Amino acid sequence: MLTSRLRSPQTSRLTVLALLAGTLATASGAAAQEFQDLKKPATPLVLQSQGSFTVGGDIVFSDALGTGGSGHIAVNQMYVQYKVPPSSRVPVVMVHGADLSGKSYETTPDGRMGWEEYFVRKGHAVYLPDQVSRARSRFDPTVFNRVHSGAALPGAQPLISRFSNEEAWTVFRFGPTFGTPYPDEQFPVEAMDSFAKQMVPDLNAMLHAPNPTHKALSDLALSLKGAVLMGHSESGRAPLEAALIDASGIRGMIVIEPPGGCGMKYTDQQIATLARLPILIVFGDHLSSAPRDWLGAFENCKDFIARVNAAKGDAKMLYPPELGIHGNSHMIMQDKNNLEIADLILDWIDRNVGTKVTSF
């Protein structure tokens, strides 16, 4: 109902903002709504195995733990939840973007099936990490506690990144200004409050280069004896970076909307490494309308594709508007047509990585 009102051309921006404010203000009401919004699938989901584990990590000494004073703690590990169907095509590792967690690929903000479950239902084991230092992968609290106690200066602790709802709306291309969606917008903007509740403080600024997530992804692919790596936004280039560490476990790379583009600074030798694997780049719609230079990133990735293919690689662009599919946002895995987009990606995997099915 809110959707249709949001989409009605008669609805003024102020009305939409008032509606959103109303939705956002009723906290427990919204909570109940979120639960009630959950869609039940028509058929059961059958899993051979599921659970979680961590990859990588270092044991370091901390002199500033809140309760325990000092001692050793684990840092830099990557939490991964996994779901394996009874017979499995190539595993897919789905990595989330800035200020987000693995939740990006679970149930959508308006209660529909996410890519995690959909890919599993299509026969792929899915591995869903939280980036190192984020959410269940956790960050090192030491510097914050040292600042609290005066043992370090305030500037020693990093700025913690988190998008405001207003910024997410335009940067993620839900619409031209906060509260106003694009006429053909595919993101479920009526669930903006629910999406806001997925936002996680982003502590990547405190990670030392190289980002430990990249090594963890490369190690995970090796453990899986072959996996497709998918990265989104902040982690968009993570599959490429993982392959440059060790490509031997990686069977394909899916790069979704990396800010700044696909990385034209790679050396010819690095491009030669990347050219050994199939690569799919994905961008949504309205690229020239947002405050961030998504069009520049898109053009940069087209140049990257040309460079990889000139090195006898196999890189392709999935740009839905070219297929007559319009209105996709930066959160393409949560858009209303998310399963239609997923089918295009699954088809690319079948054609470029393989259709081999392994029975366990």
Next chain:
Amino acid sequence: MLTSRLRSPQTSRLTVLALLAGTLATASGAAAQEFQDLKKPATPLVLQSQGSFTVGGDIVFSDALGTGGSGHIAVNQMYVQYKVPPSSRVPVVMVHGADLSGKSYETTPDGRMGWEEYFVRKGHAVYLPDQVSRARSRFDPTVFNRVHSGAALPGAQPLISRFSNEEAWTVFRFGPTFGTPYPDEQFPVEAMDSFAKQMVPDLNAMLHAPNPTHKALSDLALSLKGAVLMGHSESGRAPLEAALIDASGIRGMIVIEPPGGCGMKYTDQQIATLARLPILIVFGDHLSSAPRDWLGAFENCKDFIARVNAAKGDAKMLYPPELGIHGNSHMIMQDKNNLEIADLILDWIDRNVGTKVTSF
């Protein structure tokens, strides 16, 4: 192999520490081991539905967001992942303890099935939250960024709690001193490095009372139209606190090792409310051996049980040593006999909450 060496009486403490240090130091090796440790179940897991959503939450204005400057963000929401079997007994909500996340109930540190999957296989829908301000439920970064920029004094930001490995070993009763397990220890101490990697910075100190997790649990039980709430350690009393907000969705309460006890400060009126619902208190072994006063907490809970039952309630203690089951740690849901303990709890649910099965 490490287990048997750890358990050998000939092994000196120094040897054990050297072994642990060796395990902990080989970061990527340990990671590969964690993946290889995963046990595959004998039969598939069938789910009618699964996914995640959030409960509660407030939209607030922040003037110190890392990238976005200022704007509105969501705080106080509780992330919940869920798994519903095709036919379902009463749903169970499992809440984790301090410095931990919902991961506590997933795969154990040594790769065995956790309580989440086991309860689902026994016909219960399981809801697995991250406490408000933790992990995927996320915290408000505003005060930290204000301190960074000088807009607030360092003391304005809370101390962030995180157990060191050394402290966790004794407080969680893996053994009397770090590196030495109790002779009959049930916790898989050879996977201490993996357990350390589950530890999440704990920001509960920045939550305003009452803890929003309690209201979120009460709301979740209402949405489910009946649920058993289970709390562990820091959240041990959370089921009781949720019932005191609104008990109408709650059908039973399981309280595992609350530090300080079960809360003897409750008024007679509050006890009368709690006495309307079946209550199970759970404590492990070695209560008098740890640096924390677990024995005091245990005795306090026995007094609480007497008080509830004097008010015509139905409260019981599950204390495995009385049943001849020895060596359970504070992380009883991850102990080697975790499914044996689970069976005792499932039996209590059947006898005290009901065996009704709902087909979806």
